[in-house]
Amino acid sequence: MTEKNTAQWDAGRFVKTLAYFGVIPFIGSISWLQQLFGSSNSSKKATPKLVLVAGATGGVGKRVIKRLQQRGYRVRCLVRDAKKAKEMLGKNVELVEGDITLPATLTPLVTNNVAAVICCTGTKVQPVEGDTPTREKYYQGIKFYMPEVVDVPEIVEYQGLNNLVQAVRSQLSQAGKKTIFDFTKPSEDLKETWGALDDIVMGGTSESSIRLADNSGLFAGNVSVANSGGFVSVRTRNFDPPIDLTGFSGIELRVKGDGKRYKFIIRSDAKWDGIGYCYSFDTVYNIWITVRIPFDELIPVFRAKTVKDCPKLDTSSISSLQLMLSKFEYDGALNPKFSPGTFQLQLESISAYGGQVLPKFVMVSSAGVTRPGRPGINLEEEPPAVRMNDMLGGILTWKLKGEDCVRSSGIPYTIVRPCALTEEPGGKALILDKGDNIKGKVSREDIAELCVRALEQPLACNETFEVKEGENEIAVGDWQGLFGSLNLVRT
Ligand SMILES: NC(=O)c1ccc[n+]([C@@H]2O[C@H](COP(=O)([O-])OP(=O)(O)OC[C@H]3O[C@@H](n4cnc5c(N)ncnc54)[C@H](OP(=O)(O)O)[C@@H]3O)[C@@H](O)[C@H]2O)c1
Incomplete structure (x- = not known):
């Protein structure tokens, strides 16, 4: 094992991460394992207009x-x-x-x-x-x-x-647009909805957070490849009820980044460890850009491996969103714009676009x-x-x-x-x-x-x-x- 693979792993942060997403109902229980791979509440209907x-x-x-x-x-x-x-x-x-x-x-x-x-x-x-x-x-x-x-x-x-x-x-x-998150309007919901989900869950030491700053959401931290890690992310808790994006063409992000390549992941399955539909996008250093993510171009992924013959994302029942910076693209390929160290991605809004x-x-x-x-x-x-x-x-x-x-x-x-x-x-x-x-x-x-x-x-x-x-x-x-x-x- 190389030196970088023996860095101190923070078990406390691992537990806190899982607890935030409701994966561990109470510490010490083993039922989180069942939750991790089992339960789903995606049968709930979206709220009517x-x-x-x-x-x-x-x-x-x-x-x-x-x-x-x-x-x-x-x-x-x-x-x-x-x-x-x-x-x-x-x-x-x-x-x-x-x-x-x-x-x-x-x-x-x-x-x-x-x-x-x-x-x-x-x-x-x-x-x-x-x-x-x-x-x-x-x-x-x-x-x-x-x-x-x-x-x-x-x-x-x-x-x-x-x-x-x-x-x-x-x-x-x-x-034709539906705002899902407007980070320019400060609300306490941010802490309640978004939480860090870093490579700590696999033994890594990277660390990120999202907070409100400069009239935007700031996803920032430090990504490290120690202990075979190499990703940071922020993910929403499951929406309850799920969000209905039927009739929309995709997701629009308004972001200002640091020139790195990030991933956007969307799920229609409330399972913690289910299939995520991914899209990689490049940011431009210190410039606000609009990123359009067509639903048709999402790649179904399970634990960073692409899934063949997977059904399309069920846009009528979106259960969570995630933003990620990872050393890897898909199936072991490397992210060409990755470098370890500090990073930051500012977010103004996340919306659905192209609706009827x-x-x-x-x-x-x-x-x-x-x-x-x-x-x-x-x-x-x-x-x-x-x-x-x-x-x-x-x-x-x-x-x-x-x-x-x-x-x-x-x-x-x-x-x-x-x-x-x-x-x-x-x-x-x-x-x-x-x-x-x-x-x-x-x-x-x-x-x-x-x-x-x-x-x-x-x-x-x-x-x-x-x-x-x-x-x-x-x-x-x-x-x-x-x-x-x-x-x-x-x-
Ligand atoms: N009568 C006709 O043959 C005819 C033909 C074509 C079009 N229209 C139009 O069709 C529309 C609907 O007709 P309608 O028969 O249903 O009318 P309506 O029974 O007179 O109802 C008018 C409604 O407007 C409310 N309203 C009036 N001023 C208000 C204010 N300042 N703030 C909030 N609410 C206010 C009234 O509330 P309150 O209960 O508090 O008064 C009432 O609920 C009207 O614009 C009418 O001019 C009528």
Whole structure:
């Protein structure tokens, strides 16, 4: 044995490493061996998406909530009066108080973890002679009552919409990207999630750590080849539940390194010693770079040996991530950019990229928003909201400005412009159109369903369209076909 292979091995650090990753339930037990090679909890399902519904107590909003729940979403309701909302919506929904016209109320309590928004807010409009507490006259949408606005449309439809958009913009505008770790936002989770996993587990003496420094995560330490070692790494504990990256193309790292070659390892198996899917990447000394790791280019590896005929990574259930600096590439080949000694790799973020772009902000607007003042419009033939736009505080004009805030936000959106809303049963055929010309009516039930389905349809992304019901009673079965028809209609 050479001298470098007889360095002092630190048994205490070995035990601490295994304990961190939950491999040793308690010191002295031998069950860690079973855990090491056995148990898996990868059968747990990923958490469903959380959708924020604004205008949750409204005629469309309350129906949107029901349908979201039926389709398995988690729902958070933005309401102005939680007590009133609880009476109306029951106990089974999360309620947060807020008012879109008051930006200070749109706190992280409202926006945290929200994956999409369906906005069904609207200026309160009612018959001049008043309405019933359940707003029957206003809601039925067939018989005409002289309307009046109760709130100021500029403040609700435009400023309010803009406030809501701004509150969620940064988290929803990264189309096709999902941030997994953002090291620029310090959080205690780092210590709880990431831990060092060095060659100590094989008798080596290398030592590394990850900590927050300079607005980034700093993976640093010393790598030594003593005792036939030669690797350092940081690995996450198993995610619980696992992360679902279905539909994404790969992982994107934002890193600044030291010119060395590192490995990124991703696992979909919660076993400690299972197959890791690896990708080697080179860093550029002291320069921030973006590294893209396509899932298709990952190499399945078991204990540094490549595995032939291995199934592809199950991206629907990612259980852990690891970053490594190793003397070895794969199957005994040497890392050409390796040198023992100190190293450092700074991390800004780890994200998934190339995901399907789906609408993340669905706005219920109104047919007619571009008609007030449009040349060639015969007001006699137009619906009341268009005819009386001025009398109603320019409600449609301000709705159009609200739409503009959504369209220019960078958030993938769908803007739904219903014709006259009714309380009639849903389940009708729907007709979508562009150009703001159609007239008709449509059930709030069907609009709610349309909004929820839009969240799942790439073809609904960044579209603005009008909608009315057709003559026949055939409910929409083919949502993809319906949204696909938008490419065919005139603009
Ligand atoms: N009526 C029609 O024929 C027709 C036609 C086309 C489009 N539209 C539009 O379709 C949308 C949905 O209609 P709807 O009948 O469901 O409306 P709605 O019943 O009047 O509901 C409006 C919702 O917006 C909420 N809201 C109002 N101001 C708010 C604020 N400042 N902050 C937070 N929430 C606020 C209301 O909450 P509160 O319970 O606290 O008041 C209510 O939940 C509206 O934008 C409407 O203008 C209507």
